[in-house]
Amino acid sequence: MEKKIRVLVAKVGLDGHDRGAKVLARFLRDSGFEVIYTGLHRTPQEVAMAAVDEDVDVVGISLHSGAHLALVPKVVNYIREYGGNPDEMLILVGGVIPTDDIVELKKMGVDEVFIPGTPISEIVEFIKKKLPEKRKKK
Amino acid sequence: MNAEEVVEGLLSGNRRALARAITYVENEYPESKEIMKHIFPKTGRAHVVGLTGFPGVGKSTLVSKLTEEFRRRGKKVGIIAIDPGSPFTGGALLGDRLRLDGMDSRKALWTDPGIFFRSMSSRGRAGGLAAKTGDVVRLLDAFGFDVILVETVGAGQSEVDIIEVADTSVVVMMPETGDEIQVNKAGILEIGDIYVVNKADLGGAEKVERWLKYMLSLDEESVQMLSQMTHADEAKVASGEFFERRKGWSPPVIKTVADRGEGIKKLADAIEEHFEYMKKSGLIEKRRRERVKRELFEIVMNDVIKLVKEKTNYRDLIMKLLKGETDPYTAAEQIVEEVIQNAGKG
Numbered sequence: 001m002e003k004k005i006r007v008l009v010a011k012v013g014l015d016g017h018d019r020g021a022k023v024l025a026r027f028l029r030d031s032g033f034e035v036i037y038t039g040l041h042r043t044p045q046e047v048a049m050a051a052v053d054e055d056v057d058v059v060g061i062s063l064h065s066g067a068h069l070a071l072v073p074k075v076v077n078y079i080r081e082y083g084g085n086p087d088e089m090l091i092l093v094g095g096v097i098p099t100d101d102i103v104e105l106k107k108m109g110v111d112e113v114f115i116p117g118t119p120i121s122e123i124v125e126f127i128k129k130k131l132p133e134k135r136k137k138k
Numbered sequence: 139m140n141a142e143e144v145v146e147g148l149l150s151g152n153r154r155a156l157a158r159a160i161t162y163v164e165n166e167y168p169e170s171k172e173i174m175k176h177i178f179p180k181t182g183r184a185h186v187v188g189l190t191g192f193p194g195v196g197k198s199t200l201v202s203k204l205t206e207e208f209r210r211r212g213k214k215v216g217i218i219a220i221d222p223g224s225p226f227t228g229g230a231l232l233g234d235r236l237r238l239d240g241m242d243s244r245k246a247l248w249t250d251p252g253i254f255f256r257s258m259s260s261r262g263r264a265g266g267l268a269a270k271t272g273d274v275v276r277l278l279d280a281f282g283f284d285v286i287l288v289e290t291v292g293a294g295q296s297e298v299d300i301i302e303v304a305d306t307s308v309v310v311m312m313p314e315t316g317d318e319i320q321v322n323k324a325g326i327l328e329i330g331d332i333y334v335v336n337k338a339d340l341g342g343a344e345k346v347e348r349w350l351k352y353m354l355s356l357d358e359e360s361v362q363m364l365s366q367m368t369h370a371d372e373a374k375v376a377s378g379e380f381f382e383r384r385k386g387w388s389p390p391v392i393k394t395v396a397d398r399g400e401g402i403k404k405l406a407d408a409i410e411e412h413f414e415y416m417k418k419s420g421l422i423e424k425r426r427r428e429r430v431k432r433e434l435f436e437i438v439m440n441d442v443i444k445l446v447k448e449k450t451n452y453r454d455l456i457m458k459l460l461k462g463e464t465d466p467y468t469a470a471e472q473i474v475e476e477v478i479q480n481a482g483k484g
Contacts (some may be wrong), residue, residue, distance in 0.1 A: 003165045004228070036257050039236030046248035049236065053254055055157040066144040068303070085156035 004132060007058040010038045010047040011076065020116075022096065024060065025118045033127075044071055048078030048110075055067035056089065057135075058127055063095040073108045090130055092123070141172035144354040148173075149180060156281050160256055169201060174273055177280035182426070184216070185413045186286045188304030190266060190326065193292025195312045196336040199396040200405075201289050204238035205253060207406045208285050214252040216278035219289040220268050223259035230259035234289055242297045254278065263297035266290035270304050272433060292381035296325045301379075305422060306412045308405075310334045311350070313342035319350040327353065328380065330389050332408050338393035338401070348445065350391045359382050364420055382424065387415055446473055450478040 009025045019041055028035045036054055037045060051059050059079075061072060072093055079086045086109055093105055094114045102113045111130060114123055115122055139147070139158050141290025143272040159177075163170040187204075198219065205215045210404040222330050235257050240247045247253060267290060268274075278286050290300050299453030301307050309330035318336035321327055333354075335346045361384045390408050416422040446452055 003161075025231055029224065029231045032224075032227045032229045032260075034223070034230045034232060034259050037236055038230045040250070049249050049253075052154055053139055053157050054235075054257060055161045071230075083152060 005032070005058065005127065006034045006036070006054060006056040007060060008036050008038065008047070008051050008054060008056040009060045010050070010075075011040045011062050012042055012044060012047055012071045012124065013063065013065050013067050014041065016040060017064040018062070020064075021060075021062040022127060024062070024094070024120060024123070028124065031124045036138055038114050044074035045078050046083070047075050049082050049088065051075075051079050052082045052084035057069060057131055058090040059086075060092045060094060063093065063097075066096075067079070068093060068095065068097055069101055069104060072105055072110060076109045078131075088134060090127060090134055092126075094118075094123075139297070141169040141176075144173055148177065148277065152283065153251075156254065156277060157256075159277050160274050163277065164258065164270050166269070166270075170273075174276065177277060180280040182279065184275075184283055185285045185302060185409075186275055186279075186288065186305045187409055188288045188290065188300035188307045189310060190290040190293045190297070190300045190307065190329075191334075192294075192312075192315060195292075195310045195315075196394075196396045197289050197292070197310050198234040200310060200334065200336060200394065200402075201234070202238045202240065202247065202408075203396050203399055203402045204287060204406060206247060206343045207402050208389050209247075209250065211406070213284040214282060215254075216281070216283035216286045217253070217255045217289070218258060218271060218274055218278070218286070219255065220258045220260055220266070220271065220291050222291050223224030223261040223263075225262050228261070230238075230261075231311055232259060234259035254281070254283065259292050266293045266297035267299045267303065272429070275303055293326055295323060298326055298329050301329050302432065303316065305416055305425065306331050306409055308332045308334060308409070310336055311346055312337040313340045313346055315346075317402065318352065321346075321349040322356070331383070331387065331412050332389055332405070333391045334401075334405060335391065335393045336396050339395045339398075343393060346391045347391050347393060354389055354391070358388065361385060376379040382421060386419055387412065442477065445477050445481060450476040 007028055009021050011021055023035045025035045036056065038050060055090050061075060063071065066118065076086045076091060091109055091112045092112050093110050097115055105113055112126055139155065143153050144159045144162065148159050159173050162173060189201060191197055201217060201219065205217060208215050221230055221232045221234060222229040235255055238247050238255060260268050261268050271288065275286055275288065288300065288304060290297065307329050309326060311333065312335065333350050335343050361381060364381055392401055392405050392408060394405060449475050452473055455464065455472065458464045459466060459469055
């Protein structure tokens with residue numbers, strides 16, 4: 001049986017804007033993925049443990065609060081602390097992220113950043129293209 | 139991780155290994171057989187509790203509050219929450235985990251090492267469970283969870299597979315889902331060891347409670363009637379599990395308001411009482427024997443089908459069937475013959 005792609009769509013921190021995350025979750029579902037949505041106001045620890053327990057292939061973190069440089073590396077580090085391997089996963093960030101910070105986030109282990117206006121098909125294709133490369137590292 | 143690493147990790151309490159084992163089993167990786175073989179001797183200790191009911195009655199919220207309550211009682215809790223997979227795309231939106239919030243310690247539930255939550259897609263299977271639910275229950279059991287909560291897909295009237303994996307089945311209702319005829323229909327309303335009327339703060343909760351209690355009193359009368367019939371033993375055999383389930387256990391009806399935590403202690407008490415009753419009455423062995431038998435037959439079936447594909451000329455027979463040169467029954471007999479003859483040969 002072909003391995004289903006599992007995606008965690010996460011909202012981290014004090015940020016109540018979840019329309020984008022919910023729409024993304026819905027379209028990823030329609031693209032054949034198994035999508036787990038965390039709901040609002042999760043801590044980096046909560047998202048990290050969910051990523052490990054649910055054994056997801058992709059962690060998509062949605063942020064509109066401006067706290068991405070503080071919170072995203074914490075998620076990545078906690079995944080490692082809980083025994084997971086973030087290098088085997090695609091770590092994606094979506095939201096209002098300034099261009100300079102995108103460079104920073106990528107240095108912190110983020111595979112790609114999607115800003116408002118990104119067509120969802122682009123996200124789906126990115127996952128389908130990049131995930132096999134990541135899996136080879138397992 | 140190979141099978142050996144997964145088994146070793148799982149049995150020594152490594153969550154990562156447990157998570158990986160579930161992935162292997164769920165996707166039928168070659169490693170899964172080896173894993174299941176090794177963990178099987180470590181299973182049989184956990185209390186498996188199923189929660190089922192129509193979509194939106196509050197199953198996930200109840201699971202969350204029950205988890206918190208069982209943690210307070212010092213028990214480790216594993217959770218399998220199943221949501222439907224799409225028949226069209228194969229995708230799924232698994233939206234049970236997001237209800238995992240306690241009353242007084244919401245942060246703790248998501249990162250509590252005594253809780254493991256796994257979302258599963260039914261992947262198009264009917265019946266309310268995912269195909270590999272039974273094996274995933276065993277993995278959680280071997281890992282050492284005391285209570286395993288299995289939340290079904292939001293079920294329809296006839297989705298009753300939960301009784302095949304659960305020691306205790308909880309059927310969740312809410313007000314305004316129909317009248318007393320609905321409550322007396324066969325199927326999902328027959329299978330409860332415990333009934334819950336959730337959202338009991340809404341109007342009409344007492345009505346549902348009354349109907350359920352009336353329905354259950356008729357169950358008791360049915361059991362009495364079956365015992366008094368001239369051919370009582372035949373009647374009991376014919377009504378099988380129904381007779382057994384209702385003998386000596388009157389399912390309680392419990393009102394809850396899950397999001398406010400009301401009625402949760404009472405529900406947890408009832409779940410524990412039912413487990414004690416199952417153990418004392420010997421019913422648990424009976425139910426588990428049935429479960430093991432069914433699982434064994436399923437595995438044998440799969441192996442036999444594999445043999446048929448590898449060792450027989452089933453393709454020729456299919457062509458003959460299409461041309462009308464043979465019929466399915468004769469073809470099946472021929473295939474069985476061939477399997478018996480060829481199975482021994484490498």
